[in-house]
Amino acid sequence: MKQKTVLVTGGAGFIGSHLCRHLLKKNYEVVCFDNLSTGRAENIADVQDKIIFVQGDANNRPDLEAVFKKYRFSGIFHYAAVVGVKRTQENPLSVLDDAIGIRHIAELCLQYGKPKVVFASSSGS
Numbered sequence: 135m136k137q138k139t140v141l142v143t144g145g146a147g148f149i150g151s152h153l154c155r156h157l158l159k160k161n162y163e164v165v166c167f168d169n170l171s172t173g174r175a176e177n178i179a180d181v182q183d184k185i186i187f188v189q190g191d192a193n194n195r196p197d198l199e200a201v202f203k204k205y206r207f208s209g210i211f212h213y214a215a216v217v218g219v220k221r222t223q224e225n226p227l228s229v230l231d232d233a234i235g236i237r238h239i240a241e242l243c244l245q246y247g248k249p250k251v252v253f254a255s256s257s258g259s
Contacts, residue, residue, distance in 0.1 A: 146173030
């Protein structure tokens with residue numbers, strides 16, 4: 135049976151890194167995509183030899199498209215976002231960029247296949 139490949143954007147963040155571990159236990163090939171602006175390499179250090187890590191920005195279409203060209207995803211978990219109350223208060227318009235990211239995901243899914251997409255968003259201080 136062919137191994138299914140999933141994309142986790144924001145995969146080096148707190149929730150994303152835990153999701154990467156869970157998906158590995160379920161025998162998925164995991165592509166962890168993160169720009170490391172709030173996610174940290176330490177969050178995925180224990181699984182770095184089991185995942186495919188790609189540093190990129192989900193709000194930058196060429197970064198995402200490069201990953202879509204290279205892999206065929208059966209599922210996408212989109213967790214990349216500006217996080218933190220203080221961060222969003224200091225730069226509230228940056229939150230709007232996250233809408234651009236999910237739009238890129240949707241467009242690329244239509245162009246490169248139609249994987250299932252889970253989009254989640256939360257913020258806290």
